Amino acid sequence: MNQCYGCETCKSADKPLENFIAGLPMETSHHRVKGQSVKCGFGLKGVCCRLCSNGPCRITPSAPRGICGATADVIVTRNFLRAVACGSGCYIHIVEKTAWNLKNTALNHGEIKGHKALAALVEEFGIDASLDEHAQALAVAEKVLNDLYKPVWEEMELVEKMAYAPRYKKWKELGILPGGSKAEVFDGVVKCSTNLSSDPVDMLMTCLRLGISTGLYGLTLTNLLNDVMLGEPAIRMAPVGLNVINPEYINIMITGHQHSLFTHIQKRLADEDVIAKAKAVGAKGFKLVGCTCVGQDLQLRGVHYTDIFDGHAGNNYTSEAVLATGAIDAVLSEFNCTLPGIEPICDELKIKQICLDLVAKKANAESVEYAYEKREAQTEVIIDKIIEAYKERRKVVPMKLQPEHGNQNTLTGVSEVSLKEFLGGQWKPLIDLIVSGKIKGVAGVVGCSNLTAGGHDVLTVELTKELIKRDIIVLSAGCSSGGLENCGLMTPEAAELAGDSLKEVCKTLGIAPVLNFGPCLAIGRLEMVATALAKEIGIDIPQLPLVLSAPQWLEEQALADGCFGLALGLPLHLGQQPFIAGSELVVNVLTEGLKEMTGGQVLVEIDPVKAADQMEEIILERRKGLNI
Amino acid sequence: MKRIMIDPSKCDGCKNCALACMDSHRMDGGNGVVTLNFTLPETEARNEILNDGKGGYLPMFCRHCSVPGCANSCMSGALKKDMETGHVMYDEKRCGACFMCVMNCPYGIPKPSADGTKILKCDFCNERPEGPACVAACPKQAIWVEEV
Known part of the structure; x- marks a missing residue:
């Protein structure tokens, strides 16, 4: 079944993309969904344990405990904690590398593009503002790194500075203030190993600690440190979809989450001598083609890179289609979501693969492990190898361009800072719209795309349409935004799909009903917006008419993000349960018990209408609580 | 007349057939493995996968x-x-x-029910048109329906 090309691909909310993929002469992840459609029920519900050689043990009516005596509750929580710890580790890896890049940039007096972003961090962290900018940047980077490397028993210093005071107090009461981020991941994986913790509730609280560490450091700080090095997001209109790929250029598809690893190369690609190299082989120059979250990040800051960046092509499960256009000459990857399945496609289309970070090493990619001190030489090597690939492949590889795919006017560059600026430097106009009911509430539709919640981006797009129809404004970050933008929901014209009062708001302000915050890292930005709104009104976050949804969450990182949302006290909708359904206790704690602890709750619903109903109900309840 | 045929050499012992059987015969009105309670004795499966003692499995239907x-x-x-x-x-x-x-x-x-008041036995999923649930759930096609 897996060998059948083009006969039965999964659905996509993006119909032109679905048709393009169905017609490809090669296998993609969209083709493999059917062959993998029978799922192991024990794995699905999280009650398969293979932590020791007695396993795998599975829970059934006649075998309610594993050989060691672990119940369904213990097996489910161990598996869940392991996933959250891994997910947290991924984001902490990203912020660690980003902070090191900032430190090295500061030490070498490199370029600082985000002056305002730096000033904001300096103020927040209590750093001496009279220092020169490089000394300030060094102090910022060192504060972050010092925290990341603390032992687990030593609380991270910046948590109190960054967190909203009522939340910090709540976390302290619950005993979930994290120690050093790396140590938290370490202790997290220790806790869920063979015959260690068998206390499901304690393990769930550990997930919340990991969530806080992930959210404040892995998400929020990665954005802010990148803003310092790469420039701040600015609101503008930009093209999205496969149409951004221009075959007249040497095209490099970038995948991953670590924008700062591209700082040097993206600067170099615009230099005259490098453009001359491209011209010598018949191309007009170089272009970066955005794919996955690092593409979203580049798009967010795209105003600073218009010469080498044409636009974002698509999200994680669009990457195979991007390659299949034939006009991509190389893939530069540095993290997930670089699918293993792109390897045979790259081989077939003679696309050069280069990995900048070995944690995301592809089997047939060349390794150029990024190092700040070697970056200049590495950039030259990478450029030459890509030119080589371009020369080899363009003569023989057929083009399947999709110039009609996507759109030209997606609103992008929205951040906690640019949105406030757009509103005239204050949050009051947005709060007024919410109070008056013109905007009923706010929903963050975030996270990944997967292929099993109705198909590629299907639930994300359907749910978003349902929410805006009910006058709930949607903020998006992650691969969800890649899908929503390619489906046109981030264009001003999408206002027509919104309910009457949200439509009026969008038309008056010239905005889309879905605001594009970019990469999954920017979930941290959404949460900064939530905090700013709560602070302005003078309430705690769980009182806000604001809900979060990761309708098509895919990976462990999303679960760590989700734990941050729950620690913040947000209702979190998921399209599919995160392998916890086998434990009544875990389901009860996450869907009910948490309400009393942090104010958060998990809702699981795969039907977009029912999910929107539940989210709307929560928003209406919270409006009632605020007497609005 | 239809029968479930078995090729034990293809069975990997995943027990998806057992879960599908439990789901197909559950009494709480729900549908789908995600909401199925795996620990209720009343939802016992009517099929079974036995270890053959030689590294393989014996699907019992x-x-x-x-x-x-x-x-x-x-x-x-x-x-x-x-x-x-x-x-x-x-x-x-x-x-x-x-x-x-x-x-x-x-x-x-046939198995006695947990409360000892009846037995549990395959009913071919009450002749539902799409065939028995266990067959649909087998990822290895180790069981299939054949006209005999």
Whole structure:
């Protein structure tokens, strides 16, 4: 079944993309969904344990405990904690590398593009503002790194500075203030190993600690440190979809989450001598083609890179289609979501693969492990190898361009800072719209795309349409935004799909009903917006008419993000349960018990209408609580 | 007449067939493995995967035998072979819970229920048009339906 090309691909909310993929002469992840459609029920519900050689043990009516005596509750929580710890580790890896890049940039007096972003961090962290900018940047980077490397028993210093005071107090009461981020991941994986913790509730609280560490450091700080090095997001209109790929250029598809690893190369690609190299082989120059979250990040800051960046092509499960256009000459990857399945496609289309970070090493990619001190030489090597690939492949590889795919006017560059600026430097106009009911509430539709919640981006797009129809404004970050933008929901014209009062708001302000915050890292930005709104009104976050949804969450990182949302006290909708359904206790704690602890709750619903109903109900309840 | 055929060499012991069977016969009105309670004795599966002792598995499914030991030993008439479909069907209301069928099945298929008031046995998912749930759930095609 897996060998059948083009006969039965999964659905996509993006119909032109679905048709393009169905017609490809090669296998993609969209083709493999059917062959993998029978799922192991024990794995699905999280009650398969293979932590020791007695396993795998599975829970059934006649075998309610594993050989060691672990119940369904213990097996489910161990598996869940392991996933959250891994997910947290991924984001902490990203912020660690980003902070090191900032430190090295500061030490070498490199370029600082985000002056305002730096000033904001300096103020927040209590750093001496009279220092020169490089000394300030060094102090910022060192504060972050010092925290990341603390032992687990030593609380991270910046948590109190960054967190909203009522939340910090709540976390302290619950005993979930994290120690050093790396140590938290370490202790997290220790806790869920063979015959260690068998206390499901304690393990769930550990997930919340990991969530806080992930959210404040892995998400929020990665954005802010990148803003310092790469420039701040600015609101503008930009093209999205496969149409951004221009075959007249040497095209490099970038995948991953670590924008700062591209700082040097993206600067170099615009230099005259490098453009001359491209011209010598018949191309007009170089272009970066955005794919996955690092593409979203580049798009967010795209105003600073218009010469080498044409636009974002698509999200994680669009990457195979991007390659299949034939006009991509190389893939530069540095993290997930670089699918293993792109390897045979790259081989077939003679696309050069280069990995900048070995944690995301592809089997047939060349390794150029990024190092700040070697970056200049590495950039030259990478450029030459890509030119080589371009020369080899363009003569023989057929083009399947999709110039009609996507759109030209997606609103992008929205951040906690640019949105406030757009509103005239204050949050009051947005709060007024919410109070008056013109905007009923706010929903963050975030996270990944997967292929099993109705198909590629299907639930994300359907749910978003349902929410805006009910006058709930949607903020998006992650691969969800890649899908929503390619489906046109981030264009001003999408206002027509919104309910009457949200439509009026969008038309008056010239905005889309879905605001594009970019990469999954920017979930941290959404949460900064939530905090700013709560602070302005003078309430705690769980009182806000604001809900979060990761309708098509895919990976462990999303679960760590989700734990941050729950620690913040947000209702979190998921399209599919995160392998916890086998434990009544875990389901009860996450869907009910948490309400009393942090104010958060998990809702699981795969039907977009029912999910929107539940989210709307929560928003209406919270409006009632605020007497609005 | 349809029968479930078995190729033990293809079975990986994932027990998806068992979960599908439990789901197909659950009493709470739900649908889908995600909401199925794996620990309730009432949702016991009517099929079973045994270890063959040689590194493989023995998928045990009701054969709906031509000469059914279970039905032939049923004194109350609760078990009867339907001559049209060929399937051995069970009428719970007529069952005296004597468990002679349990004793007489050469494959060990009928099981006494947890409360001891009846038996659990394959009903071919009540002849649902899409066929038995266990067959649909097998990722290895180790079981399939054949016209005999």
